[in-house]
Amino acid sequence: MKRSLAALVLALPLSLTAAPFSELTLSHADNLRQHAMQSDHAYRVVESLTTEIGPRLPGTHADQRAVDWAKARFEAMGFDSVRLEPVEVPHWERGFADARITLPFPQPLVITALGNSIATPDGGLEAAIIRFATLADLEAADPAAVKGKFVFIDHKMARFKDGRGYGPVVKARGRGAVAAAQKGAVGLLLRSVSTSGHRFAHTGVMRYVDGVTKIPAVALSGPDADQLTRMLALQSDIQVKLELDTLDHGVATSYNVIGEIHGSSKADEIVLIGAHLDSWDEGTGALDDGAGVGIVTAAAQHILALERRPQRTLRVVLYAAEEIGLIGAKAYRDRHKDTLDNHYIAAEADFGAGPIYRIDSRVNDSALSAFTLLTEQLAPLGVERGHNASWGGPDVSVLPVLGVPVAGLAMDGTDYFDYHHTPDDTLDKIKPEAIQQSAAVYTLFAWLMANAETELRPIPLPSQ
Known part of the structure; x- marks a missing residue:
């Protein structure tokens, strides 16, 4: 029986069918890999950001200086276009914070205000505490x-390693104050969302809802949470005094910072790699997310340095106000809603400095073989293939529900939550060899995706 041409093509080995990447694309990927693994550009970007700007709380003067810094750096790099897209953000500052046990074992507690928390009344609040093991309790x-x-x-x-312990615990940070207020509590003391045993409190955003009384909310360091638990085992009536002087300045303007390398033959199609520019104000935002800024900026710099233009446009987005609710990401989504069909794929670096050990995706099943070949190109850097249910990273996670393909370049986050949202999130926590490898992986990912000959849509849509 004669077989159709289509059947014959499908029966051919993968190497003999239409290749996802041309030989020229793969050859240049080798050059990019070698170049990136000899570069310290990613580390130097984080060094500059954390030294010259420091912490970058949305809406503050430091946030604006970070935007100016990023724009100037992008222009100096030689992007074909650089622009700022305005984003309206809440401007909150933590001010003074103090907590102490007053009875029966007087001593101070190490705390930090949770982002968006209201202040206490003048003179503070003093009350007994009641412990719950979980938000559900x-x-x-x-x-x-x-x-x-x-x-x-x-x-x-x-x-x-993949940080999956964060999700079940962080719900209490986001919803705990509302749940406590609904039960008549006067305030919330939350064990820090952290894996560290160090006496640092970990901040992060919390939320109120209309119709529920707003109460002040703070995070306790892990050792202080343990201390309270031991005290409660000795005596049920433990009194705490809390004073917060948080400040709500209303709404300010920040910006998504965007740089582009225009594509040579498919310029209207976009490969997006992103990170977020803002940070909490306790440390200098080195791991969260200065490292991501360094990684995606270096990836573009490596491609620019070797002077071979990709087919698709490479767009680097440094998002505003991720820490307080993906505000820059949502603004980007809404501003570009009419061109999201032109986004070939998106990925974000926002889980420390790496190294990257796995590549996940959310693409059409017909494109999985292309990702197998992509992984082969990343294998010399220690990357293996993962699953096809990725969200792509926090800021780009708003895109898959609208049909945009994404990839997740999974970083080793074993110790990430030791430093996350604390005064200890500083440059010395970044290992130069780790961020170098991560930047190299992003370089190859961006280059190969910008030149791939594979259709990635329609994607398996996630449930909302």
Whole structure:
């Protein structure tokens, strides 16, 4: 029986069918790999950002200086176009914060205000505490047992390479104050969302909802949470005094900073690699997310340095205000809603400095063989193939529900939550060899995706 031409093509080995990458593309990928693994550009970017700007809380003067810094750096790099896209952001500052046990074992506590928390009344608040192991336990509690007290949620975070211990615990940071207020509590004391045993409190954003009384919310260092638990085992009536002088300045303007290398033959199609420019104000935002800024900026710099233009446009986006709710990401999504169909693929570096050990994706099943070949190009850098259910990173996670393909370049985050959102998030925590490898992986990913001959859509849509 004669077989159709289509059947014959499908029966051919992968190497004999239409290749996802041309020989020229692969040859240049080798050059880029060698160049990137001899470059310290990513580390130098983070060094500059954290030294010259430091912490970059959205809406502050430092945030604006970071935008100016990024724009000037992009222009000096030689991008074909550089622009700022305005984003309206809340401007909150933590001000003074103090907490102490007043009875029966007087001593100070190490705390930090959670982002968006209101201040305490003048003179502070003093009340007994009631402990819950999890947010769910609080939600199931009798309001009579909670009324008039500080709620203390003592949910410990588990350590994993991929950071999956974060999700179950961070819910208490986001929703804990509302749940506590609904039970009649006067404030929230939260064990830091952290894997560290160091006496640092980890900040992060929390939220209020309309119709529920706003109460102040703080994070306790892990050792201080343990201290409170030991005290409660000795005596049930532990009194705490809390003073917060947080400041709400209303709305300010920040910017998404965008640089582009225009494509040679498919310039209307976009490969997006991003990071977020803002940071919390406790440390200098080196790991979160100065490292990501360094990685994606270096990837573009490596491609520019070897002077071979990609077919598709490479767009680097440094998002505003990720820390307080993906605000820059949502603004980007809404501003570019009419051209999202032109986004070939998107990925974001926002989990420290690496190294990257796996590549995940969310693409059409027919494109999986191309990702197998892409992984082969990344294998010399220690990267293996992962799954096809990626969200692509926090800021680009708003895109898959609109049909945009994404990739997740998974970084080793074993110790990421030791430093995350603390005064200890500083440049010395970045290993130069790790960020160099991560930047090299992003360089090859961006180059190969910008020259791929594979259709990635329609993607398997995630549930919303």
